[in-house]
Amino acid sequence: MKEVPKFYNDLDLTLKEIEYLLSRGVKDRKSCFHYTILSTVNNKTPESRTVILRSFNKDVFELNIHSDSRSEKINQIEANKNVSCLFYDDKKKIQIRINGQAKIEKSYQPSWEKLTNWSKRCYLSENKPGTEVGKPSSGFPDRFVNESPTDKDSIEGLKNFSVIKVIISRIEWLYLASQGHRRAIFKILREGSSYKIDKKWLIP
Ligand SMILES: Cc1cc2nc3c(=O)[nH]c(=O)nc-3n(C[C@H](O)[C@H](O)[C@H](O)COP(=O)(O)O)c2cc1C
Numbered sequence: 001m002k003e004v005p006k007f008y009n010d011l012d013l014t015l016k017e018i019e020y021l022l023s024r025g026v027k028d029r030k031s032c033f034h035y036t037i038l039s040t041v042n043n044k045t046p047e048s049r050t051v052i053l054r055s056f057n058k059d060v061f062e063l064n065i066h067s068d069s070r071s072e073k074i075n076q077i078e079a080n081k082n083v084s085c086l087f088y089d090d091k092k093k094i095q096i097r098i099n100g101q102a103k104i105e106k107s108y109q110p111s112w113e114k115l116t117n118w119s120k121r122c123y124l125s126e127n128k129p130g131t132e133v134g135k136p137s138s139g140f141p142d143r144f145v146n147e148s149p150t151d152k153d154s155i156e157g158l159k160n161f162s163v164i165k166v167i168i169s170r171i172e173w174l175y176l177a178s179q180g181h182r183r184a185i186f187k188i189l190r191e192g193s194s195y196k197i198d199k200k201w202l203i204p
Contacts (some may be wrong), residue, residue, distance in 0.1 A: 001178055011199040014173055014184055018096060022056040022063065025087070032089035033096075038065060038164075039084045040076040040102075047076060048086075054111065054163075061168040061188045061195065063098075066115075069106050069162040070128035077102045083166055093176035100166040108163040117148045123157030124149060174204060 007013035025033025039048040055064040063085065067073060077083065085098040105111075112120075125139030138145065144153075168188050175182040181204035189196045 004177060004179055008175070008177070008179075008182060011184055011201065014175075014182075015186055015197070015199065017094075018171060018173060018186070019056075019058040021087075021089070021092075021094065021096070022053065023058060025053050026056050032091075033087050035087075036065075036098075037086040038073065039086070040073050041080040041082060042072070042076045043079075047073070049073065053085075061171075063100075063166045063168065064111065065164040065166070066111065067162050067164055068123060068125075068129050068160050069104075070160060072130055073164070074104055074162055077104060077164065083164075085166060095174040095176075097172040097174075098166070098168055099170045100168040103165045103167065105163040105165055107158050107161055109158070111163045112158050112161050117151065117154045120154040120157045120161075121149055123160040124154065125160075172202075180204075 005017075007017045021031075021033045025031045025035075028034060034053060035050050036053050037048050038051045039046050041047070051065045051067070053063060054066050057063070081101045081103070083100055083102045085100070087096040087098075088094070121140050121144045124141065124144065126141075127133070127139060129139070131139075149157075167190075169190075170188065171186040173182070173184045173186070183202040183204040185198075185200050185202055187198040189198055
């Protein structure tokens with residue numbers, strides 16, 4: 001039987017593992033934590049989609065996702081800020097479920113400046129994401145199919161660029177092990193700019 005990891009019976013080490021996995025996910029494209037399933041509420045219907053985890057700040061328990069300001073998820077968040085982010089690593093047998101409140105930062109320059117012009121292409125579509133079209137299209141001008149936009153071209157995309165900041169309120173952990181699964185909840189109890197973390201084991 002596989003040996004259990006150090007965090008198996010330790011809530012503090014479990015939280016450290018969560019912080020490590022999310023921080024690693026931001027940097028490592030091969031990590032399963034590089035992607036998350038972001039769920040929003042559309043009236044009363046849940047909507048989920050894959051997005052890239054762009055940043056995780058373990059000091060304030062916030063994470064960032066990038067998106068087109070004209071996309072449906074932005075409208076949904078503006079109407080209801082409650083979101084969830086789901087992660088699962090099949091090799092590590094770890095699931096992380098995050099709940100939080102999202103804040104939209106439109107045309108957020110510090111994040112925009114970190115993108116390459118190649119990535120900025122996605123924000124250059126004339127029509128908003130989800131627009132029905134008569135023929136297949138990437139949305140952005142044909143000349144950018146094989147060629148990166150110049151700095152001058154790409155700046156046009158900034159008006160369509162948003163950062164979705166998720167202010168985390170709870171993190172639920174599930175670790176699958178043959179010796180017995182482990183499930184825990186970490187509630188981020190905020191008071192102004194400070195917070196306390198309430199940590200509890202749960203029956204899986
Ligand atoms: C691997 C992968 C990564 C993606 N990353 C993002 C992302 O970081 N931001 C984003 O807005 N959409 C991303 N998408 C596209 C979304 O899943 C979704 O199709 C799109 O944002 C439209 O969603 P909406 O209509 O609910 O707003 C990604 C899709 C895949 C498959």
